[in-house]
Amino acid sequence: MESEAVYHLTMLRHAESQGNAFQVWQGQEDYPLTARGFEQAQALASRWRKEGVRFDRLISSPLTRAADTARAIATVLNLEIETHEDWIERDNGVLAGTHRDERPPMPDFIHTYMPVGEKGESANALFLRAGRALHAVLDGPPGRVLIVSHGGILNMAVYAVLGIAPLAHFRGPRFAFGNTGFASLVYDPLRGQWRVIGINDTRHLAAIGEPPIWQP
Amino acid sequence: MNENQFFITLVRHAESEGNVRQLFQGQDDYPLTDRGRRQAAALAKRLSLEGQSFDEVITSPLSRARETAAILAAALGMQEVTDAAWLEQDFGVWNPRSFRDPDFIASRPAFFTPYDQPGETGESALDLYRRGIAAVQSLLDRRPGKYLIVSHGALINMVLYAMLGIFPRPDFEGPRFPHANTGFSRMAYSPERHQWLLLAVNDHSHAHGI
Numbered sequence: 442m443e444s445e446a447v448y449h450l451t452m453l454r455h456a457e458s459q460g461n462a463f464q465v466w467q468g469q470e471d472y473p474l475t476a477r478g479f480e481q482a483q484a485l486a487s488r489w490r491k492e493g494v495r496f497d498r499l500i501s502s503p504l505t506r507a508a509d510t511a512r513a514i515a516t517v518l519n520l521e522i523e524t525h526e527d528w529i530e531r532d533n534g535v536l537a538g539t540h541r542d543e544r545p546p547m548p549d550f551i552h553t554y555m556p557v558g559e560k561g562e563s564a565n566a567l568f569l570r571a572g573r574a575l576h577a578v579l580d581g582p583p584g585r586v587l588i589v590s591h592g593g594i595l596n597m598a599v600y601a602v603l604g605i606a607p608l609a610h611f612r613g614p615r616f617a618f619g620n621t622g623f624a625s626l627v628y629d630p631l632r633g634q635w636r637v638i639g640i641n642d643t644r645h646l647a648a649i650g651e652p653p654i655w656q657p
Numbered sequence: 658m659n660e661n662q663f664f665i666t667l668v669r670h671a672e673s674e675g676n677v678r679q680l681f682q683g684q685d686d687y688p689l690t691d692r693g694r695r696q697a698a699a700l701a702k703r704l705s706l707e708g709q710s711f712d713e714v715i716t717s718p719l720s721r722a723r724e725t726a727a728i729l730a731a732a733l734g735m736q737e738v739t740d741a742a743w744l745e746q747d748f749g750v751w752n753p754r755s756f757r758d759p760d761f762i763a764s765r766p767a768f769f770t771p772y773d774q775p776g777e778t779g780e781s782a783l784d785l786y787r788r789g790i791a792a793v794q795s796l797l798d799r800r801p802g803k804y805l806i807v808s809h810g811a812l813i814n815m816v817l818y819a820m821l822g823i824f825p826r827p828d829f830e831g832p833r834f835p836h837a838n839t840g841f842s843r844m845a846y847s848p849e850r851h852q853w854l855l856l857a858v859n860d861h862s863h864a865h866g867i
Contacts, residue, residue: 602832612852617855
C-alpha cells in the first residue's frame with residue numbers, strides 16, 4: 442500500500458542545444474538551445490498542461506540549455522526555478538565542446554577513479570555527485586519534483602536510485618535520455634523502495650513531427 | 658543498430674481474468690478478458706504503424722501471454738514461439754488467492770529473505786532471479802537481432818535486474834519496475850562494450866483509455 446508521503450521525481454534531460462546539433466561532447470561548456478530545442482521544450486510544456494501534471498518544485502542545472510528548458514516549462518506551469526550546481530553536467534576536462542574527430546586519443550583503459558579529459562570528473566566522482574544531488578532532494582519534503590539536467594549526470598542519478606555502481610571504460614548499463622526525454626521515479630520512504638514508472642518518455646515530440654525513436 | 662546488437666522488447670501480457678479478480682496467478686492459467694484482447698490489438702496496431710519489425714516473437718506458454726503474443730504475431734505476419742523460460746513466478750499455495758484477501762495479508766510472514774519461498778512451495782526471489790538470468794542468457798545464445806517477448810510482471814522485473822546488475826533484496830525492498838497490461842520495456846545490448854541501453858520502461862501509451 443502506497444503511503445501519502447512519497448517523492449515523485451521527474452528527471453528531464455534538456456532540449457536540443459547547439460552543442461547537440463554540432464554533435465560535440467558538451468560537458469560543462471555552455472550552449473543555447475536551437476530553434477528546434479525551444480519547440481521541443483514547448484511541446485513538453487503543452488503536453489504536461491493538457492495532462493494536468495503539477496510539480497511542487499522545479500530544480501535546474503545552471504547551464505543555459507537546461508535553464509532555458511526549465512524556463513519554458515516554468516512559464517506554462519507557473520513554477521519557480523531553483524538552480525542547483527550539483528545537477529550540472531559532467532566535467533569532461535579538456536574534452537569539453539570537442540567533436541569526436543578532434544579529440545586526442547583516449548587512454549586504452551579508463552578506470553572508474555581516473556579523471557576524463559585529463560582533469561575532468563572520474564566515473565566515481567560523477568556517481569558521488571549524483572548521489573549527493575539526489576540526497577538533497579530527499580532531504581526536502583515529499584512531493585512532486587521536476588529536475589532539469591543532463592544525460593551524463595542523470596545516468597548516475599538513476600544508478601544511485603537502483604543501486605548500481607559505475608563500471609570502468611564506459612561499460613555498464615546506460616539509460617536513454619533523448620532531448621526532453623524524462624524518467625519518472627517514485628520513492629516511498631516508509632518502505633525504502635523506488636519504483637521506476639518510465640524511462641525516456643518523449644511522446645510529446647510526435648506533436649512536432651519527430652518520429653518515435655524505437656531502436657538505437 | 659549495428660549487426661552485433663541485440664534489440665529486446667519485453668511485453669507484459671494483456672489483461673487476464675485473474676488480473677480482474679486481483680489474484681496471484683503465478684503459473685495458473687487464465688484467459689484474456691475482452692478488454693485484454695483490445696489492449697493487445699492496440700499494441701499490435703501501434704507496432705504496425707511505427708513500422709516495427711522483429712526476427713522472432715517468443716512467449717511464455719501461459720494463455721494470457723500466448724494469446725497476447727498471437728495477436729501481436731498475426732499483425733506482424735509472424736508465428737509466435739513458446740518458451741517456458743518466460744513463465745511467471747510460482748507462488749506455491751498462494752495461487753489462486755487474492756492479494757487483497759485479508760486472511761492472506763494477515764498470514765503473510767512479516768519478513769522475507771531472498772531465500773524464502775512464497776506460498777510454502779513457490780519460487781524464492783533468488784529462484785526467480787536465477788530464471789531471469791537464464792532467460793537473458795537464452796536470448797544472447799541466439800544470433801544478434803530483434804526479439805519481441807511476451808511474459809509476466811514478476812519475471813520481467815528479474816530480467817531487468819539481471820540486465821542492469823541489481824541483486825534481489827530482502828522483503829521485496831529492491832527497486833520495482835511496474836508494468837501495466839501490454840506495457841513494454843525495451844533495451845539494446847552491445848556485446849563489444851558489455852552495455853545494456855535501456856530505451857523504455859513500461860511504455861503503454863497505446864493502452865490509454867481502453
